[in-house]
Amino acid sequence: MTSQLFFQALVNGVMSGLILMLIALGLTLVFGIMHIVNFAHGELYMLGAFGFWLFFARINFNFFLSLVLSMTTIGVLGIIIERSFFKPFRGNLLPSFIISIGLIMILQTSALLVFGIKDKSVSTPSVLEGVIRIGSVVLSKERLVVILISAALVVLLYLFLSRSKPGLAMRAVAQDGEAAALQGISIDGASSLAMGIGCALAAAAGSLMAPIFYVNCTIGAVPVMKAFVVIILGGMGSFVGSIIGGFMVGFVESFASTLLGGPVAAMMIFGILVLVLIIRPTGLLGHD
Amino acid sequence: MIKKMRINSIKNIKTFFPLFLLLIFLVLMPRMTQSVYYVRVLLGMFYLVVLSASLRLVVKTGQLSIAHYAFMGTGAYTSALLLTKLGWNFWMALPAGGLMAALLAIVLGYVTLRIKGAYFAIATFALGEVIRMAWVEWEVPFGGSSGIKSIPSPDPLGGIVFGSISSFYYLGLSLMICALIVLYRLEKSRYGLTFSAIASADDLAETVGINIMNYKVLAFSIASFFAGLVGAYYASLQHYISPNDFTAGQSLMLIVFVVVGGVGSFWGPLVGVFILEGLPVVLKNIPNYDPKVEPIIYGGFLIAVMLFLPEGLVGIPTRIRAMLERRRSAAQ
Numbered sequence: 001m002t003s004q005l006f007f008q009a010l011v012n013g014v015m016s017g018l019i020l021m022l023i024a025l026g027l028t029l030v031f032g033i034m035h036i037v038n039f040a041h042g043e044l045y046m047l048g049a050f051g052f053w054l055f056f057a058r059i060n061f062n063f064f065l066s067l068v069l070s071m072t073t074i075g076v077l078g079i080i081i082e083r084s085f086f087k088p089f090r091g092n093l094l095p096s097f098i099i100s101i102g103l104i105m106i107l108q109t110s111a112l113l114v115f116g117i118k119d120k121s122v123s124t125p126s127v128l129e130g131v132i133r134i135g136s137v138v139l140s141k142e143r144l145v146v147i148l149i150s151a152a153l154v155v156l157l158y159l160f161l162s163r164s165k166p167g168l169a170m171r172a173v174a175q176d177g178e179a180a181a182l183q184g185i186s187i188d189g190a191s192s193l194a195m196g197i198g199c200a201l202a203a204a205a206g207s208l209m210a211p212i213f214y215v216n217c218t219i220g221a222v223p224v225m226k227a228f229v230v231i232i233l234g235g236m237g238s239f240v241g242s243i244i245g246g247f248m249v250g251f252v253e254s255f256a257s258t259l260l261g262g263p264v265a266a267m268m269i270f271g272i273l274v275l276v277l278i279i280r281p282t283g284l285l286g287h288d
Numbered sequence: 289m290i291k292k293m294r295i296n297s298i299k300n301i302k303t304f305f306p307l308f309l310l311l312i313f314l315v316l317m318p319r320m321t322q323s324v325y326y327v328r329v330l331l332g333m334f335y336l337v338v339l340s341a342s343l344r345l346v347v348k349t350g351q352l353s354i355a356h357y358a359f360m361g362t363g364a365y366t367s368a369l370l371l372t373k374l375g376w377n378f379w380m381a382l383p384a385g386g387l388m389a390a391l392l393a394i395v396l397g398y399v400t401l402r403i404k405g406a407y408f409a410i411a412t413f414a415l416g417e418v419i420r421m422a423w424v425e426w427e428v429p430f431g432g433s434s435g436i437k438s439i440p441s442p443d444p445l446g447g448i449v450f451g452s453i454s455s456f457y458y459l460g461l462s463l464m465i466c467a468l469i470v471l472y473r474l475e476k477s478r479y480g481l482t483f484s485a486i487a488s489a490d491d492l493a494e495t496v497g498i499n500i501m502n503y504k505v506l507a508f509s510i511a512s513f514f515a516g517l518v519g520a521y522y523a524s525l526q527h528y529i530s531p532n533d534f535t536a537g538q539s540l541m542l543i544v545f546v547v548v549g550g551v552g553s554f555w556g557p558l559v560g561v562f563i564l565e566g567l568p569v570v571l572k573n574i575p576n577y578d579p580k581v582e583p584i585i586y587g588g589f590l591i592a593v594m595l596f597l598p599e600g601l602v603g604i605p606t607r608i609r610a611m612l613e614r615r616r617s618a619a620q
Contacts, residue, residue, distance in 0.1 A: 035404045085591060093352065093405060095594045098547050101540060102594075105587030113580060185427050225413075232410045267421050270414035274400070281403045 007137045009258045015143050018150040019251020022205040023211055023227035024234075024242040025157060025262075026198030032174035032237035033187075033194040035091040037210055039100035042224030044109035046217060048074045048203025049210040050111060053120050056210075063125050067149075070207045071200040078199025079192045087226060088189065111217040119214040121219045130212075150220070154243070159195070160240065170194060226253075229273050235286020244284060312580030314461055318454040326569075327457050333565050334460035335518045338467045340545040342514035342559035343550050345471065347543070347551055349507045350487040351401060352409040354539045356515050359389040361423070363516025364523040368436045369429055378442035382520045385387075389516025390509040397505040423531040435530025439523050447581035456525050463521055467514050468558070474510070475554050481505055533550070547594050550600025559602045564589075 027041050051070035053060045061069065081103065089096040128142045161167040172180040173190040205223070213219070220273055230249050234241025249269055256265035276284065343356045363385030370384055388516040394414060403411050423430040430436070442450040442459065443583050450459065474480050485493045485499055494500050523529050549560020567586060571577055597603055 029347070031406070037409075047371065068581040085595070087445055088595065093409075094347075094547050094551065095598060097409075098544055098590055098594050100588035101544055102590035105583035109587075226408050229414065232407055236406060263421055263425060263557075266427075267418055270418050271416050274418075277403050277407060278399055281407060283407065286407075 003062045004137055005258060007139065009045050011139055011143055011147070012258075013254035013258060014152075015250070016253060017247040018147060018154065019205045019209060020223065020227050020230050020249055021154055021242055021246035022150055022201045023223055024230040024246055025154065025239065026201040027224075027227055028234075028237055028239070028242050029170075029194045030198045030229045031168060031231070034191050034212070035093075036086055036096035037091060037093065037223075038086070038195075038198075039097060040081075040103035040107065041102055041198070042220030042222075043226070044074050044078060044110075044199045044220075045202040045206040046111060046215075046220035046224055047077070047107065048199075048206030049215045049219060050115055050120075050191035050206075051203060051205035052124050052210045053215050057122050061127075067204065067207050071203045074203035075196040075200035079196045081199075082192050086195070087188070087191070094122030106183075106218050108220075115217065117216070119216045121214050122210045124211045139219040141209065148210070150204070150208060155203065157201070158239065160197075166193060168230070193202075226269070229269055233273055233276055233282055238283070238285040241283060241285035290437055311465075324453055327453055329565070329569055330527070331453070331457050331460050331515065332570035333561050334382060334464040335522060336459075336542070336545065336561045336565065337464050337558050338514055338518050340542045340549070340561055341468060341471050341554075342473075342511040343542050344546045344551060344557050345474070345483065345507045345562055347513045347546055348483045348487050349504050350404070351508070352405075352543065353511075354536050354543070355396075355412040355419070355506070356511070356542050357534040357536070357539040358416035358419040359393060359512040359515040360519040360522070361420070361529070362389040362512075364529045365423065365430060365436070365518030365519075367520030368439045368523040368529055372431065372438070378440070378520075378524060379445060382442075382517060385514035385523075385541045386513045389519065390513035394508040398501070398507040399500065401508060402512075411534050413539075414541060417494050420531045420534060425578055431530075433531060435528060435533075436523075438525045438526050438531065442524050450524075452586070452619045460525075460587030463517065467517070471514075472554060479503070479506070519559065523540070537541055544590060548590055548600055550602030553602045554597060556600050556602045560600070563601055565611070 023041065023045060027038065030036065030038050030041075048070050050068050055066035055069045056063065056248055081092075085099050085103065086096060089099065124142050128145050130141050131138045132141055132144065133139075160165075161171055169180070169185045169192045170193060172183070172185055175188055177187055190223035203226065206219075209219075209223075231242055232245075232252050233248060234243070234245030252269055253265050256268050260268075280286075314330065317330060319325070327419065339356060339360060343353065343417075346353045346356075366388040367381040367385035370381040376384070400408065400411055400415065423435075424433045426432070434448075444450065448455065450456065481496055482493070482503055485498065485504055519534075522533070545560035545564055546557050547560075548564060549558065550556030553559075564586075567589065568582060571582060571585065572579070592599060597607070
């Protein structure tokens with residue numbers, strides 16, 4: 001493996017790890033507070049990518065404004081979904097599972113009918129075009145910016161959860177809902193906030209990936225599946241677990257697919273997942 | 289005692305009479321219609337019923353498995369290889385397919401069934417995909433992504449020759465009836481009660497001396513046995529199988545059939561399959577119907593059932609009865 005190939009795989013690993021983290025942190029936040037698994041999370045990633053395409057490529061807003069607008073729109077959509085569909089099923093795995101499957105069908109088909117079947121491409125903003133050379137290593141500017149923005153979002157979420165009052169309230173609900181309610185914390189409020197933030201993060205991931213890949217109505221399935229592997233590896237409901245899991249999956253995927261090819265990389269990720277679960281049935285940092 | 293038995297038998301007649309009518313309809317169906325389409329639709333429902341009714345056994349022990357189609361595929365590949373490579377008789381290859389799936393389930397079950405809840409769901413998803421990738425990657429003997437072709441029809445059995453669509457229809461119907469009888473007997477047996485006990489409180493079940501692990505593996509392997517049988521049947525029905533026939537997405541739909549039909553009732557999966565698979569057929573007959581919006585209607589239907597009928601579609605008669613009762617008492 002040449003140093004060029006190594007650094008490229010490294011950057012790709014960090015990037016896909018951070019993107020997976022954004023998706024996984026949303027899932028784990030929703031799981032921690034509402035004890036449901038939103039299998040339709042990938043559709044919000046997909047809608048976020050379409051939102052970014054709409055604001056950036058069609059209306060020609062600038063990069064950051066489009067990102068923020070896409071996150072806000074999808075965040076609000078997430079709150080509406082939580083209020084109307086998930087609220088009665090908190091803590092109930094089976095019905096919330098069926099609700100998510102229904103949501104996947106509705107959201108995916110709606111996107112197909114509204115945006116059409118053709119792939120949409122989002123051209124890279126001109127400031128981000130080109131490469132940075134460090135010695136003999138060439139790195140794409142665009143990917144470095146994706147890394148910076150997603151890392152900033154992860155840090156912001158961490159600060160929000162550990163410093164701000166609503167963030168602390170959410171963690172209290174995640175630890176013990178009843179005790180938190182007795183202290184006057186609104187569980188409904190915390191659930192809506194969790195879903196809103198979670199979906200906004202998924203939209204951010206979709207928006208950041210839109211210029212690198214392409215956008216169509218089926219792009220949500222694969223990243224969300226990998227994000228599931230991330231949260232299960234790290235332990236559901238654990239913030240640090242998602243970060244460790246995200247980097248693990250990102251690096252294994254990037255290095256194994258560079259060296260051994262795509263299908264083997266996918267098999268390796270699933271294999272590691274099953275092995276970790278056999279040794280620790282609740283993931284690396286999770287608990288019952 | 290006698291009175292109790294009588295009440296039981298009346299109750300039995302009440303439950304089984306609609307089933308009896310359904311059975312008569314299903315037996316006569318291919319003779320009543322000229323349309324191969326409806327025969328095919330029903331035939332597809334038969335094996336989906338076996339798959340979902342057997343998956344319900346696993347769900348009943350509290351484990352949400354997304355690998356059921358991988359076990360069906362195991363049966364299909366086993367039978368297809370035995371038929372094409374070793375020239376076995378279909379009636380030997382059929383149970384062999386079931387047994388191979390059950391064997392795989394025992395091995396994987398002891399490893400994975402310690403995992404619970406959403407963790408188990410994702411782990412079985414991963415396992416199912418790994419099994420599928422093995423079929424893709426190993427050209428010998430599985431044929432890679434193009435699969436196995438020209439799988440023969442079942443050998444003649446007691447003068448019945450298999451090949452026509454109606455012969456497969458009756459074979460599928462018999463398979464479904466046999467599977468339902470075995471699963472029903474199991475449900476009402478001591479084992480069935482133990483499975484439910486594990487689902488509702490597995491710590492408690494363990495403290496009263498039930499070896500949870502053995503029971504969970506038992507349920508998992510029985511369910512996989514039926515999935516394997518269905519797989520062997522499917523392989524000879526289609527004459528062709530490939531890794532794309534056994535995806536996680538299809539396993540997810542089985543869970544939808546079980547839960548939307550009603551996981552609490554034995555008949556839930558049957559009701560779920562017939563109504564949810566019937567829905568697109570009914571929609572197709574609406575004039576000016578645009579098939580593109582079908583997933584929106586279908587998804588909306590799933591959500592509506594969960595919101596307004598959390599016990600599943602199987603609860604509709606009870607709901608109607610309760611409503612009539614209320615109206616009657618209001619009138620008095």
